[in-house]
Amino acid sequence: MNDSTIYTLDFDGVICDSAIETAITGWKAGTTIWNDMPETAPQAIVEQFREVRPIIETGYEAILIIRLMYLGKSTAAIYANYAAKVQRMLDEIHLSIDDLKKLFGETRDNWIANNRANWIAMNPLYPGVAEKLRRLGQRHVWCVITTKQERFVKEILGANNIELAGERIFGMDRKLSKPEVLKGLKAQYPGRQIYFIEDRLPALEGVQKHPELADVKLFFALWGYNLAADHSAAAGQAIVLQQLDTFLSDSLGAV
Known part of the structure; x- marks a missing residue:
């Protein structure tokens, strides 16, 4: 294995196109809070959710966004x-963020328990990414850094025959920010180049705020959940704007 470069990847919007599943989970969870919502999410709302997905940092927010959509709020609003x-x-429903995180996770757990195949089908990997990750694993250390709960990352990777040790999945369970995870990896692999591939510009800019992470090479995954305005804002920064085909072509490194 060539350990010269450590690859760190966000999950949703970089590896997995989970927008539809997130919308449906948000809807299912929402029906337990607001009893005026029907059991099944309208297709129009599921489709609109993809437009709003870039604003979400953590999955539980889907519950609130879905509710706003049900109330007729436009994407711009x-x-x-x-x-x-x-x-x-949050004030209106008298629930905390931790309450919503728990509800969101339990709603996913119930879906998996009742119809795992359907849940997996709603979480497709981006085309070519599974093969890319398998090649990556043969020659490099790679990790997932995500705000998703780790058990769901493990489920999806496993369903796609991708092996990744649990200690290399840094999810919500760790209660660490992405910069904190990167600092830990720098300490674990001193002197190694670290690549961070992320689809949310605020997350990349958050890394830039830490001088000790200045040597982490940042890649903006344009195929994920971001907007044209984000692309313009990233241009000229010390961030590499990356298309999916370029990522798959192994141009990030000698893989």
Whole structure:
């Protein structure tokens, strides 16, 4: 194995196109809070969710966004003063963020228990990514750094015949920020180049705020959940704008 470069990848929006599953899980969870919502999510709302997906940092937010969509809010309206809308909804339903995280995870667990094949089908990997990760694993150390709960990452990777040791999946369970995970990896692999591949520009900019991570090479996954405005904002920064075909072609490194 060539350990010269450590590859760290976000999961949703880089490895897995989970937008539909996240929308449906958000809807299922929402029906337990608001009894006026029907059992099945309308297809139009599921499709609209993809437009709003770039604003989400952690999955539980899907519960609130789905509710806003059900109430008829447009994509533009949801983006406007988003943080304030989230806080107002939390106040109205008298639930904490931890409560919603628990509900979101349990809703996924129930879906998996009742119909694992359907849940997996709603979490497809981006075309070519499974093969890329298998090649990566033959020659490099690679890790997942995500806000997703780790058991769900393990389920999806396993279903796609991708081997990754549990200690290399850094999810919500660790209660560490992405910069904190990267600092830990730098300490674990001193002197090694670290690549961080992420589809959310705020996450990449968050890494840039830590001088000790200045030598981490940042890649912006344009195939994920981001907007044209994000692409423009990233241009000129010390961030590599990366298309999926370039990532798959192994141009990030000698893989």
